[in-house]
Amino acid sequence: MEIFEGPSAVDRPERHYAGIRVVTPFRGMFAVRDELMSELHARYDSGLTFFRLHVIDMDGPMDIEVGVVTDSPPEPDGRIRPGVLPAGRYAAMTFANHGRRANGTLIDWIRAQDLRMDVEESREGDRFACRYEAYLTDPRTERMKTKWHTEVAIKLR
Template sequence: MKAETIIGPVSIVEKPDRHYAGIRLQTPFAGMFAVATRALKELRSWSKRNDLQEQGPYFLRYYHCDMSDIMEIEAGFVTRAVPTDHPAIRPAVLPGGTYASLIYRGNGLRGNQALMQWGRDSGTRFEAIDPALSESYACRYEAYLTDYRLEPRKLLWEVELSIKLATA
């Protein structure tokens, strides 16, 4: 069964600070999703051992995502629990603020392209970590809204893509 790509409309939403546990990584774009999948599996294992698996959602955060260079990403899990028993899992915060957000299912590249195109078309600026770097984001993430235990096929997951807007 081939999954149909569905991309919802862009909405502007206010989000509070959200605490999470994450594994931050640097990887080339080629092979990035295999690296991210391993990190997400490690987070799921950790959350299960600590009886936190019903919290969430799990997400993939993009700090620097220049596909021709090294990507800096983080696999995360929304929780207030502080990891103390794992050498790679660290506490962090998805910062509160105003975000452009959409929900997609299917092809993640198309979902991301749609939100980036909306930003260009509307003249919206996204908040950068370092404005001198290409594709640098204070907070850009894809939250996996579908429970992976109920639907293992990633192309059928609903994914919330959100990027923090720059302030005036």
């Protein structure tokens, strides 16, 4: 893993997006992510693409969403729905390669700084107010995922 920026605590504005949200097992989740990205990119030609983790249960179903940031709230279109990345303080880090390790590094940093993630434990898993990986490298122009510059961000309380 290569870290380009952070970890650090940053303020983020509210951002509108068009997204497709599904529940899928952890195993195979990234193939589902890639399919959802293709479906969104067929409709939205530009905008920051991200992978949002609403509920995480590594042993059960994962509640995930792929979105594209838009200038204003989009109209619903089939499976594509409007959404909002909420404003607030986030722990964030920009990296390339090894997303799972990067997420672990960010969570370790949050704990070491005595910060609190905006997350609730539930029977379904850990329910995050907002946790995402934003693809700063356009996945349509760089096919090698190990070269993508990615920002992982977790909303803080």
